[in-house]
Amino acid sequence: MLQEFVALLSLFAEATTATQRQNSPSISFVAPSILAIYFDLINEKKNIQYTTALCDALLSSLLSKFGGLLEQMEVDLNELNINFQMKEKFYDLYKDLVFLFSSFLDGMFKIHWITESLLPDSTKNDYVKKLTT
Structure with a gap:
């Protein structure tokens, strides 16, 4: 049971540590971290x-x-059948494309965080086109 707790919370710990570094901008960490945590939770849920x-x-x-x-990022939020209450204050704030473009412009992430994600290939291609035009 303890291993399951560690598996669920390890990516949160990693993302928290990365965004709290003093010498790096944290806005570029938002989209890659959220996407990674989302897919990590989905994968862990199976195990x-x-x-x-x-x-x-x-997940909720x-x-x-x-x-x-x-x-x-064209993620289908209904595919998991997870009940969640949309917190408009945050939900709408994070729709801003600045969170996506900042990651793309950051030399540490560039486009790799999209191409190496678990998003479907068609979504990756659409997203890369959106960012590069």
């Missing part, structure tokens, strides 16, 4: 036995706050 409720709660919270960002 867990004892922490399903925690995983669902984490993620979708409530960052669903707008995931929508911009």
Whole structure:
């Protein structure tokens, strides 16, 4: 059971550490981190036995706050059948394309965070075209 907790929370810890560095801009970390956490939670959900409720709660919270960002990346928020209450204050804020473009312009991420993600290939291609035109 402890291993399941660690697996669910490790990417959150990694993202928190990365965004709290003093010498790096954190806005470029938002989209890659949220996308990675989203897909990590989906993958972990398939492999867990004892922490399903925690995983669902984490996904619900993620979708409530960052669903707008995931929508911009053409992620189908209804495919998981996770109930979430859209928090418009955050949901709409993260629809702003600045979160996507800042990652694209950051030399550490460029386009790699999209091409190496678990997004469908058609979505990756559409997104790369959107960013480069």
